[in-house]
Amino acid sequence: MKYVIVLCDGMADEPIQELGGRTPLEAAATPNMDRFAQDSEIGMVRTVPEGMAPGSDTANLSVIGYDPQKYYTGRSPLEALSIGVDMEPTDVSFRCNIVTLTEDEQAYEDRVIIDHSSDEISTEDAAVLVEALKDGLKKDGYEFYVGTSYRHLLIWKNGEILELTPPHDILTRRIGEYLPKDNVLREMMEKSYQILSNHPLNLERKKKGLNPANSAWFWGAGTRPMLASFEEKNKKKGAMISAVDLLKGIAVGAGMQNIYVEGANGGLHTNYAGKAQAAVDALTKDGCDFAYIHIEAPDEMGHQGNVQNKIKSIENIDSYIIGPVAESLKNAGEDFRMLVLPDHPTPISVRTHTGEPVPYMLYDSRKAENGMETYDEKAASKTGIRVEEGYTLIDHLFENRRTTC
Incomplete structure:
Protein backbone atom coordinates (compact mmCIF):
# COMPACT_ATOMS: atom_id res chain seq x y z
CA MET A 1 0.00 0.00 0.00
CA THR A 73 9.10 26.41 18.01
CA GLY A 74 8.79 28.99 15.22
CA ARG A 75 8.76 29.06 11.44
CA SER A 76 12.29 30.15 10.61
CA PRO A 77 14.02 27.35 12.59
CA LEU A 78 12.33 24.83 10.29
CA GLU A 79 13.65 26.74 7.30
CA ALA A 80 17.10 26.80 8.91
CA LEU A 81 17.08 23.00 8.89
CA SER A 82 16.44 23.04 5.16
CA ILE A 83 19.25 25.49 4.48
CA GLY A 84 21.59 23.37 6.57
CA VAL A 85 22.13 25.75 9.48
CA ASP A 86 23.04 23.86 12.64
CA MET A 87 21.43 26.05 15.28
CA GLU A 88 22.71 26.15 18.84
CA PRO A 89 20.13 25.95 21.65
CA THR A 90 20.64 29.65 22.40
CA ASP A 91 20.31 30.77 18.75
CA VAL A 92 17.19 32.53 17.55
CA SER A 93 16.37 32.48 13.86
CA PHE A 94 14.25 34.92 11.86
CA ARG A 95 12.73 34.65 8.40
CA CYS A 96 14.20 37.44 6.29
CA ASN A 97 11.85 38.28 3.43
CA ILE A 98 13.10 40.50 0.62
CA VAL A 99 10.05 42.72 0.16
CA THR A 100 8.91 45.71 -1.89
CA LEU A 101 8.19 48.97 -0.09
CA THR A 102 6.92 52.21 -1.62
CA GLU A 103 9.69 54.71 -2.36
CA ASP A 104 8.10 58.17 -2.31
CA GLU A 105 8.08 58.71 1.45
CA GLN A 106 10.98 60.41 3.26
CA ALA A 107 10.89 58.35 6.45
CA TYR A 108 11.30 54.57 6.41
CA GLU A 109 8.42 54.04 8.84
CA ASP A 110 6.03 55.90 6.50
CA ARG A 111 6.59 53.50 3.63
CA VAL A 112 3.91 50.99 2.64
CA ILE A 113 4.53 47.31 1.95
CA ILE A 114 3.13 46.45 -1.47
CA ASP A 115 4.65 43.03 -2.20
CA HIS A 116 5.89 40.42 0.29
CA SER A 117 7.69 38.45 -2.45
CA SER A 118 9.13 41.18 -4.73
CA ASP A 119 7.35 39.72 -7.76
CA GLU A 120 8.42 36.21 -6.70
CA ILE A 121 12.06 37.18 -7.16
CA SER A 122 14.30 34.39 -8.41
CA THR A 123 16.70 32.73 -6.00
CA GLU A 124 19.61 33.83 -8.21
CA ASP A 125 18.66 37.51 -8.03
CA ALA A 126 17.81 37.33 -4.34
CA ALA A 127 21.16 35.74 -3.55
CA VAL A 128 22.92 38.79 -5.01
CA LEU A 129 20.89 41.08 -2.75
CA VAL A 130 21.40 38.93 0.36
CA GLU A 131 25.15 39.06 -0.26
CA ALA A 132 24.87 42.87 -0.31
CA LEU A 133 23.04 42.70 3.02
CA LYS A 134 25.74 40.45 4.46
CA ASP A 135 28.37 43.05 3.58
CA GLY A 136 26.38 46.13 4.53
CA LEU A 137 24.78 44.84 7.74
CA LYS A 138 27.77 42.92 9.10
CA LYS A 139 27.52 42.73 12.89
CA ASP A 140 28.90 40.37 15.54
CA GLY A 141 26.33 37.82 16.60
CA TYR A 142 24.15 38.15 13.48
CA GLU A 143 24.47 36.02 10.36
CA PHE A 144 22.49 36.00 7.10
CA TYR A 145 21.87 32.86 5.01
CA VAL A 146 20.49 32.59 1.48
CA GLY A 147 17.29 30.60 1.13
CA THR A 148 14.89 30.32 -1.81
CA SER A 149 13.27 33.11 -3.85
CA TYR A 150 12.27 35.87 -1.40
CA ARG A 151 12.62 33.64 1.70
CA HIS A 152 15.92 33.97 3.59
CA LEU A 153 17.29 33.61 7.10
CA LEU A 154 18.89 35.65 9.88
CA ILE A 155 20.46 33.94 12.91
CA TRP A 156 20.91 35.93 16.13
CA LYS A 157 23.40 34.31 18.48
CA ASN A 158 22.18 34.26 22.09
CA GLY A 159 19.09 36.09 20.88
CA GLU A 160 15.58 36.44 22.20
CA ILE A 161 12.18 35.58 20.78
CA LEU A 162 10.35 38.68 19.59
CA GLU A 163 6.78 39.20 18.40
CA LEU A 164 7.07 40.21 14.75
CA THR A 165 4.49 40.61 11.98
CA PRO A 166 4.50 38.52 8.79
CA PRO A 167 4.74 40.88 5.80
CA HIS A 168 1.89 39.16 3.93
CA ASP A 169 -0.41 40.11 6.82
CA ILE A 170 0.08 43.86 6.29
CA LEU A 171 0.10 44.34 2.53
CA THR A 172 -0.83 47.94 1.53
CA ARG A 173 -0.34 49.18 5.11
CA ARG A 174 2.09 51.74 6.53
CA ILE A 175 4.88 49.76 8.17
CA GLY A 176 5.70 52.04 11.12
CA GLU A 177 3.60 50.34 13.77
CA TYR A 178 4.79 46.86 12.68
CA LEU A 179 8.54 47.46 12.90
CA PRO A 180 10.56 45.52 15.51
CA LYS A 181 10.79 46.99 18.99
CA ASP A 182 14.38 45.71 19.12
CA ASN A 183 16.64 48.58 18.07
CA VAL A 184 19.24 46.43 16.30
CA LEU A 185 16.71 44.62 14.12
CA ARG A 186 14.90 47.86 13.31
CA GLU A 187 18.16 49.59 12.35
CA MET A 188 19.07 46.64 10.16
CA MET A 189 15.76 46.88 8.33
CA GLU A 190 16.11 50.62 7.80
CA LYS A 191 19.67 50.25 6.57
CA SER A 192 18.65 47.38 4.30
CA TYR A 193 16.45 49.84 2.40
CA GLN A 194 19.41 52.17 1.93
CA ILE A 195 21.50 49.27 0.63
CA LEU A 196 18.93 47.72 -1.66
CA SER A 197 16.84 50.60 -3.03
CA ASN A 198 19.60 51.79 -5.37
CA HIS A 199 21.29 48.45 -5.94
CA PRO A 200 22.04 47.94 -9.66
CA LEU A 201 19.98 44.77 -9.72
CA ASN A 202 16.92 46.62 -8.43
CA LEU A 203 17.42 49.47 -10.88
CA GLU A 204 17.43 46.87 -13.63
CA ARG A 205 14.30 45.20 -12.20
CA LYS A 206 12.43 48.52 -12.31
CA LYS A 207 13.41 49.03 -15.93
CA LYS A 208 11.82 45.64 -16.66
CA GLY A 209 8.62 46.64 -14.86
CA LEU A 210 9.32 44.37 -11.86
CA ASN A 211 8.90 45.35 -8.23
CA PRO A 212 12.22 46.28 -6.64
CA ALA A 213 13.32 43.99 -3.79
CA ASN A 214 14.21 46.99 -1.69
CA SER A 215 14.02 45.98 1.99
CA ALA A 216 14.62 43.13 4.39
CA TRP A 217 11.70 42.19 6.63
CA PHE A 218 12.25 40.04 9.73
CA TRP A 219 9.57 37.77 11.21
CA GLY A 220 8.88 34.18 12.31
CA ALA A 221 11.34 34.08 15.23
CA GLY A 222 12.05 30.73 16.85
CA THR A 223 14.49 28.30 18.41
CA ARG A 224 15.84 24.94 17.28
CA PRO A 225 13.02 22.41 16.72
CA MET A 226 13.03 18.81 17.92
CA LEU A 227 10.74 16.64 15.77
Whole structure:
Protein backbone atom coordinates (compact mmCIF):
# COMPACT_ATOMS: atom_id res chain seq x y z
CA MET A 1 0.00 0.00 0.00
CA LYS A 2 1.27 3.48 -0.93
CA TYR A 3 0.17 6.75 0.63
CA VAL A 4 0.12 10.25 -0.87
CA ILE A 5 -0.73 13.69 0.47
CA VAL A 6 -1.27 16.42 -2.11
CA LEU A 7 -1.02 19.62 -0.11
CA CYS A 8 -2.51 22.55 -2.03
CA ASP A 9 -1.16 25.45 0.01
CA GLY A 10 -3.75 28.14 0.72
CA MET A 11 -6.27 26.66 -1.74
CA ALA A 12 -9.33 27.11 0.49
CA ASP A 13 -11.15 30.42 0.13
CA GLU A 14 -14.44 32.24 0.62
CA PRO A 15 -17.26 32.85 -1.89
CA ILE A 16 -16.26 35.61 -4.31
CA GLN A 17 -18.80 37.90 -5.94
CA GLU A 18 -17.08 38.03 -9.31
CA LEU A 19 -17.20 34.21 -9.41
CA GLY A 20 -20.96 34.21 -8.85
CA GLY A 21 -20.61 33.45 -5.15
CA ARG A 22 -18.27 30.52 -5.75
CA THR A 23 -14.80 29.95 -4.31
CA PRO A 24 -11.79 29.51 -6.63
CA LEU A 25 -11.91 25.76 -5.91
CA GLU A 26 -15.58 25.64 -6.92
CA ALA A 27 -14.92 27.74 -10.03
CA ALA A 28 -11.88 25.77 -11.17
CA ALA A 29 -12.21 23.00 -13.76
CA THR A 30 -11.06 19.99 -11.70
CA PRO A 31 -12.26 16.83 -13.44
CA ASN A 32 -9.84 14.56 -11.56
CA MET A 33 -10.72 15.88 -8.11
CA ASP A 34 -14.42 15.68 -8.90
CA ARG A 35 -14.10 12.15 -10.32
CA PHE A 36 -12.35 10.96 -7.16
CA ALA A 37 -14.79 12.90 -4.96
CA GLN A 38 -17.59 10.51 -5.89
CA ASP A 39 -15.67 7.59 -4.38
CA SER A 40 -13.92 9.40 -1.52
CA GLU A 41 -14.46 10.42 2.06
CA ILE A 42 -14.89 14.18 2.12
CA GLY A 43 -14.96 16.32 5.22
CA MET A 44 -13.54 19.31 7.05
CA VAL A 45 -10.40 19.37 9.17
CA ARG A 46 -9.03 21.98 11.57
CA THR A 47 -5.32 22.12 10.79
CA VAL A 48 -4.53 25.15 12.96
CA PRO A 49 -5.25 24.69 16.68
CA GLU A 50 -7.40 27.32 18.35
CA GLY A 51 -5.25 30.18 19.60
CA MET A 52 -2.33 29.56 17.24
CA ALA A 53 -1.45 31.76 14.28
CA PRO A 54 -2.71 30.35 10.96
CA GLY A 55 0.64 29.85 9.29
CA SER A 56 1.88 27.27 6.81
CA ASP A 57 4.28 26.18 9.55
CA THR A 58 1.69 25.15 12.14
CA ALA A 59 -0.73 23.87 9.50
CA ASN A 60 1.75 21.67 7.63
CA LEU A 61 3.17 20.29 10.87
CA SER A 62 -0.39 19.30 11.69
CA VAL A 63 -1.04 17.65 8.32
CA ILE A 64 2.22 15.68 8.57
CA GLY A 65 1.08 14.40 11.95
CA TYR A 66 2.91 16.61 14.46
CA ASP A 67 0.79 18.39 17.05
CA PRO A 68 1.83 22.07 16.65
CA GLN A 69 1.08 22.73 20.29
CA LYS A 70 3.80 20.22 21.17
CA TYR A 71 6.36 20.58 18.38
CA TYR A 72 6.16 24.15 17.09
CA THR A 73 9.10 26.41 18.01
CA GLY A 74 8.79 28.99 15.22
CA ARG A 75 8.76 29.06 11.44
CA SER A 76 12.29 30.15 10.61
CA PRO A 77 14.02 27.35 12.59
CA LEU A 78 12.33 24.83 10.29
CA GLU A 79 13.65 26.74 7.30
CA ALA A 80 17.10 26.80 8.91
CA LEU A 81 17.08 23.00 8.89
CA SER A 82 16.44 23.04 5.16
CA ILE A 83 19.25 25.49 4.48
CA GLY A 84 21.59 23.37 6.57
CA VAL A 85 22.13 25.75 9.48
CA ASP A 86 23.04 23.86 12.64
CA MET A 87 21.43 26.05 15.28
CA GLU A 88 22.71 26.15 18.84
CA PRO A 89 20.13 25.95 21.65
CA THR A 90 20.64 29.65 22.40
CA ASP A 91 20.31 30.77 18.75
CA VAL A 92 17.19 32.53 17.55
CA SER A 93 16.37 32.48 13.86
CA PHE A 94 14.25 34.92 11.86
CA ARG A 95 12.73 34.65 8.40
CA CYS A 96 14.20 37.44 6.29
CA ASN A 97 11.85 38.28 3.43
CA ILE A 98 13.10 40.50 0.62
CA VAL A 99 10.05 42.72 0.16
CA THR A 100 8.91 45.71 -1.89
CA LEU A 101 8.19 48.97 -0.09
CA THR A 102 6.92 52.21 -1.62
CA GLU A 103 9.69 54.71 -2.36
CA ASP A 104 8.10 58.17 -2.31
CA GLU A 105 8.08 58.71 1.45
CA GLN A 106 10.98 60.41 3.26
CA ALA A 107 10.89 58.35 6.45
CA TYR A 108 11.30 54.57 6.41
CA GLU A 109 8.42 54.04 8.84
CA ASP A 110 6.03 55.90 6.50
CA ARG A 111 6.59 53.50 3.63
CA VAL A 112 3.91 50.99 2.64
CA ILE A 113 4.53 47.31 1.95
CA ILE A 114 3.13 46.45 -1.47
CA ASP A 115 4.65 43.03 -2.20
CA HIS A 116 5.89 40.42 0.29
CA SER A 117 7.69 38.45 -2.45
CA SER A 118 9.13 41.18 -4.73
CA ASP A 119 7.35 39.72 -7.76
CA GLU A 120 8.42 36.21 -6.70
CA ILE A 121 12.06 37.18 -7.16
CA SER A 122 14.30 34.39 -8.41
CA THR A 123 16.70 32.73 -6.00
CA GLU A 124 19.61 33.83 -8.21
CA ASP A 125 18.66 37.51 -8.03
CA ALA A 126 17.81 37.33 -4.34
CA ALA A 127 21.16 35.74 -3.55
CA VAL A 128 22.92 38.79 -5.01
CA LEU A 129 20.89 41.08 -2.75
CA VAL A 130 21.40 38.93 0.36
CA GLU A 131 25.15 39.06 -0.26
CA ALA A 132 24.87 42.87 -0.31
CA LEU A 133 23.04 42.70 3.02
CA LYS A 134 25.74 40.45 4.46
CA ASP A 135 28.37 43.05 3.58
CA GLY A 136 26.38 46.13 4.53
CA LEU A 137 24.78 44.84 7.74
CA LYS A 138 27.77 42.92 9.10
CA LYS A 139 27.52 42.73 12.89
CA ASP A 140 28.90 40.37 15.54
CA GLY A 141 26.33 37.82 16.60
CA TYR A 142 24.15 38.15 13.48
CA GLU A 143 24.47 36.02 10.36
CA PHE A 144 22.49 36.00 7.10
CA TYR A 145 21.87 32.86 5.01
CA VAL A 146 20.49 32.59 1.48
CA GLY A 147 17.29 30.60 1.13
CA THR A 148 14.89 30.32 -1.81
CA SER A 149 13.27 33.11 -3.85
CA TYR A 150 12.27 35.87 -1.40
CA ARG A 151 12.62 33.64 1.70
CA HIS A 152 15.92 33.97 3.59
CA LEU A 153 17.29 33.61 7.10
CA LEU A 154 18.89 35.65 9.88
CA ILE A 155 20.46 33.94 12.91
CA TRP A 156 20.91 35.93 16.13
CA LYS A 157 23.40 34.31 18.48
CA ASN A 158 22.18 34.26 22.09
CA GLY A 159 19.09 36.09 20.88
CA GLU A 160 15.58 36.44 22.20
CA ILE A 161 12.18 35.58 20.78
CA LEU A 162 10.35 38.68 19.59
CA GLU A 163 6.78 39.20 18.40
CA LEU A 164 7.07 40.21 14.75
CA THR A 165 4.49 40.61 11.98
CA PRO A 166 4.50 38.52 8.79
CA PRO A 167 4.74 40.88 5.80
CA HIS A 168 1.89 39.16 3.93
CA ASP A 169 -0.41 40.11 6.82
CA ILE A 170 0.08 43.86 6.29
CA LEU A 171 0.10 44.34 2.53
CA THR A 172 -0.83 47.94 1.53
CA ARG A 173 -0.34 49.18 5.11
CA ARG A 174 2.09 51.74 6.53
CA ILE A 175 4.88 49.76 8.17
CA GLY A 176 5.70 52.04 11.12
CA GLU A 177 3.60 50.34 13.77
CA TYR A 178 4.79 46.86 12.68
CA LEU A 179 8.54 47.46 12.90
CA PRO A 180 10.56 45.52 15.51
CA LYS A 181 10.79 46.99 18.99
CA ASP A 182 14.38 45.71 19.12
CA ASN A 183 16.64 48.58 18.07
CA VAL A 184 19.24 46.43 16.30
CA LEU A 185 16.71 44.62 14.12
CA ARG A 186 14.90 47.86 13.31
CA GLU A 187 18.16 49.59 12.35
CA MET A 188 19.07 46.64 10.16
CA MET A 189 15.76 46.88 8.33
CA GLU A 190 16.11 50.62 7.80
CA LYS A 191 19.67 50.25 6.57
CA SER A 192 18.65 47.38 4.30
CA TYR A 193 16.45 49.84 2.40
CA GLN A 194 19.41 52.17 1.93
CA ILE A 195 21.50 49.27 0.63
CA LEU A 196 18.93 47.72 -1.66
CA SER A 197 16.84 50.60 -3.03
CA ASN A 198 19.60 51.79 -5.37
CA HIS A 199 21.29 48.45 -5.94
CA PRO A 200 22.04 47.94 -9.66
CA LEU A 201 19.98 44.77 -9.72
CA ASN A 202 16.92 46.62 -8.43
CA LEU A 203 17.42 49.47 -10.88
CA GLU A 204 17.43 46.87 -13.63
CA ARG A 205 14.30 45.20 -12.20
CA LYS A 206 12.43 48.52 -12.31
CA LYS A 207 13.41 49.03 -15.93
CA LYS A 208 11.82 45.64 -16.66
CA GLY A 209 8.62 46.64 -14.86
CA LEU A 210 9.32 44.37 -11.86
CA ASN A 211 8.90 45.35 -8.23
CA PRO A 212 12.22 46.28 -6.64
CA ALA A 213 13.32 43.99 -3.79
CA ASN A 214 14.21 46.99 -1.69
CA SER A 215 14.02 45.98 1.99
CA ALA A 216 14.62 43.13 4.39
CA TRP A 217 11.70 42.19 6.63
CA PHE A 218 12.25 40.04 9.73
CA TRP A 219 9.57 37.77 11.21
CA GLY A 220 8.88 34.18 12.31
CA ALA A 221 11.34 34.08 15.23
CA GLY A 222 12.05 30.73 16.85
CA THR A 223 14.49 28.30 18.41
CA ARG A 224 15.84 24.94 17.28
CA PRO A 225 13.02 22.41 16.72
CA MET A 226 13.03 18.81 17.92
CA LEU A 227 10.74 16.64 15.77
CA ALA A 228 10.24 12.94 16.34
CA SER A 229 11.32 10.65 13.50
CA PHE A 230 8.52 10.30 10.93
CA GLU A 231 9.56 6.72 10.09
CA GLU A 232 9.76 5.58 13.70
CA LYS A 233 6.46 7.29 14.51
CA ASN A 234 4.49 5.94 11.53
CA LYS A 235 6.46 2.87 10.42
CA LYS A 236 6.54 4.43 6.95
CA LYS A 237 9.45 5.70 4.86
CA GLY A 238 8.46 9.17 3.67
CA ALA A 239 9.54 11.61 0.97
CA MET A 240 8.94 15.34 0.69
CA ILE A 241 8.51 17.07 -2.67
CA SER A 242 8.44 20.84 -2.20
CA ALA A 243 10.16 23.98 -3.45
CA VAL A 244 9.72 25.74 -0.10
CA ASP A 245 12.39 25.74 2.60
CA LEU A 246 9.78 25.49 5.36
CA LEU A 247 8.55 22.12 4.09
CA LYS A 248 12.05 20.90 3.33
CA GLY A 249 13.02 21.85 6.88
CA ILE A 250 10.12 19.90 8.36
CA ALA A 251 11.31 16.92 6.31
CA VAL A 252 14.87 17.28 7.58
CA GLY A 253 13.68 17.53 11.17
CA ALA A 254 11.44 14.49 10.73
CA GLY A 255 14.09 12.41 8.96
CA MET A 256 12.16 12.25 5.68
CA GLN A 257 13.82 12.21 2.27
CA ASN A 258 13.86 15.57 0.46
CA ILE A 259 13.54 15.23 -3.31
CA TYR A 260 14.82 18.05 -5.51
CA VAL A 261 12.77 18.78 -8.64
CA GLU A 262 14.33 20.98 -11.28
CA GLY A 263 12.12 23.95 -12.10
CA ALA A 264 10.11 23.71 -8.88
CA ASN A 265 10.05 27.29 -7.61
CA GLY A 266 6.98 27.71 -5.40
CA GLY A 267 5.23 29.94 -7.96
CA LEU A 268 2.38 29.68 -10.43
CA HIS A 269 4.67 28.29 -13.11
CA THR A 270 6.37 25.66 -10.98
CA ASN A 271 7.22 22.25 -12.45
CA TYR A 272 3.97 20.48 -11.55
CA ALA A 273 4.62 17.47 -13.78
CA GLY A 274 8.12 17.07 -12.38
CA LYS A 275 6.76 16.99 -8.84
CA ALA A 276 4.22 14.34 -9.80
CA GLN A 277 6.86 12.17 -11.43
CA ALA A 278 9.19 12.58 -8.44
CA ALA A 279 6.44 11.29 -6.14
CA VAL A 280 5.68 8.32 -8.40
CA ASP A 281 9.38 7.41 -8.64
CA ALA A 282 9.80 7.67 -4.88
CA LEU A 283 6.86 5.33 -4.33
CA THR A 284 7.49 2.82 -7.11
CA LYS A 285 11.28 2.80 -7.51
CA ASP A 286 12.92 4.20 -4.38
CA GLY A 287 11.20 2.16 -1.68
CA CYS A 288 9.16 4.95 -0.13
CA ASP A 289 5.77 4.24 1.41
CA PHE A 290 4.59 7.84 1.60
CA ALA A 291 4.99 10.97 -0.52
CA TYR A 292 4.05 14.51 0.52
CA ILE A 293 3.59 16.71 -2.56
CA HIS A 294 3.46 20.36 -1.54
CA ILE A 295 2.37 23.02 -4.03
CA GLU A 296 2.76 26.64 -2.97
CA ALA A 297 1.09 28.32 -5.96
CA PRO A 298 -2.52 28.75 -4.66
CA ASP A 299 -1.18 30.45 -1.54
CA GLU A 300 1.00 32.84 -3.53
CA MET A 301 -1.92 33.75 -5.78
CA GLY A 302 -4.09 34.32 -2.72
CA HIS A 303 -1.50 36.69 -1.27
CA GLN A 304 -1.41 38.53 -4.59
CA GLY A 305 -5.19 38.79 -4.64
CA ASN A 306 -5.22 37.29 -8.14
CA VAL A 307 -8.47 35.34 -8.55
CA GLN A 308 -7.87 33.99 -12.03
CA ASN A 309 -4.34 32.82 -11.29
CA LYS A 310 -5.50 31.12 -8.12
CA ILE A 311 -8.05 29.24 -10.20
CA LYS A 312 -5.33 28.40 -12.73
CA SER A 313 -3.03 27.06 -10.01
CA ILE A 314 -5.79 24.74 -8.77
CA GLU A 315 -6.48 23.53 -12.30
CA ASN A 316 -2.76 22.86 -12.77
CA ILE A 317 -2.68 20.73 -9.62
CA ASP A 318 -5.66 18.76 -10.85
CA SER A 319 -4.29 18.24 -14.37
CA TYR A 320 -0.59 17.74 -13.73
CA ILE A 321 -0.42 16.20 -10.27
CA ILE A 322 -3.57 14.51 -8.97
CA GLY A 323 -4.59 12.80 -12.21
CA PRO A 324 -1.11 11.65 -13.30
CA VAL A 325 -0.04 10.41 -9.85
CA ALA A 326 -3.19 8.32 -9.46
CA GLU A 327 -2.95 6.95 -12.99
CA SER A 328 0.75 6.11 -12.65
CA LEU A 329 0.24 4.24 -9.38
CA LYS A 330 -2.66 2.29 -10.86
CA ASN A 331 -0.58 1.40 -13.93
CA ALA A 332 2.22 0.24 -11.63
CA GLY A 333 -0.22 -2.12 -9.88
CA GLU A 334 0.00 -0.24 -6.60
CA ASP A 335 -2.90 0.08 -4.19
CA PHE A 336 -2.85 3.59 -2.74
CA ARG A 337 -4.63 6.07 -0.51
CA MET A 338 -4.48 9.73 -1.52
CA LEU A 339 -5.33 12.65 0.75
CA VAL A 340 -5.94 16.02 -0.94
CA LEU A 341 -6.32 19.19 1.11
CA PRO A 342 -5.11 22.76 1.73
CA ASP A 343 -3.10 23.56 4.83
CA HIS A 344 -5.17 26.70 5.55
CA PRO A 345 -7.33 29.18 3.65
CA THR A 346 -5.70 32.17 1.94
CA PRO A 347 -8.80 34.13 0.93
CA ILE A 348 -8.56 36.58 -1.94
CA SER A 349 -10.54 39.10 0.11
CA VAL A 350 -7.89 39.44 2.83
CA ARG A 351 -4.75 38.27 0.95
CA THR A 352 -3.42 36.43 4.00
CA HIS A 353 -3.95 33.21 5.95
CA THR A 354 -6.99 32.50 8.09
CA GLY A 355 -7.52 29.68 10.59
CA GLU A 356 -10.86 28.19 9.55
CA PRO A 357 -11.16 24.44 8.94
CA VAL A 358 -10.36 23.29 5.40
CA PRO A 359 -11.91 20.66 3.10
CA TYR A 360 -10.17 17.33 2.68
CA MET A 361 -10.70 14.41 0.31
CA LEU A 362 -9.44 10.90 1.09
CA TYR A 363 -9.46 8.43 -1.80
CA ASP A 364 -8.70 4.71 -1.54
CA SER A 365 -8.01 2.87 -4.81
CA ARG A 366 -9.34 -0.39 -3.34
CA LYS A 367 -12.83 0.73 -2.43
CA ALA A 368 -15.47 3.33 -3.10
CA GLU A 369 -16.93 5.59 -0.45
CA ASN A 370 -20.34 7.22 -0.75
CA GLY A 371 -18.83 10.54 -1.70
CA MET A 372 -19.97 13.82 -3.21
CA GLU A 373 -20.35 15.09 -6.78
CA THR A 374 -17.51 17.59 -6.31
CA TYR A 375 -14.63 18.32 -3.96
CA ASP A 376 -14.80 21.86 -2.60
CA GLU A 377 -15.55 23.82 0.55
CA LYS A 378 -19.33 23.66 0.14
CA ALA A 379 -19.43 19.91 -0.55
CA ALA A 380 -17.11 19.14 2.37
CA SER A 381 -19.16 21.18 4.83
CA LYS A 382 -22.32 19.28 3.87
CA THR A 383 -21.01 15.81 4.79
CA GLY A 384 -20.98 16.44 8.52
CA ILE A 385 -17.55 14.81 8.78
CA ARG A 386 -15.19 16.98 10.79
CA VAL A 387 -11.72 16.34 12.26
CA GLU A 388 -11.00 18.77 15.09
CA GLU A 389 -7.39 17.74 15.75
CA GLY A 390 -5.71 18.02 12.38
CA TYR A 391 -2.57 16.16 13.41
CA THR A 392 -4.64 12.98 13.77
CA LEU A 393 -5.80 12.98 10.14
CA ILE A 394 -2.63 11.25 8.94
CA ASP A 395 -3.47 8.32 11.24
CA HIS A 396 -6.71 8.00 9.30
CA LEU A 397 -4.75 8.11 6.02
CA PHE A 398 -2.54 5.29 7.30
CA GLU A 399 -5.60 3.41 8.58
CA ASN A 400 -4.20 3.37 12.09
CA ARG A 401 -7.43 4.57 13.64
CA ARG A 402 -10.60 6.41 12.71
CA THR A 403 -10.40 10.13 13.42
CA THR A 404 -13.61 11.49 11.95
CA CYS A 405 -16.68 12.35 13.94
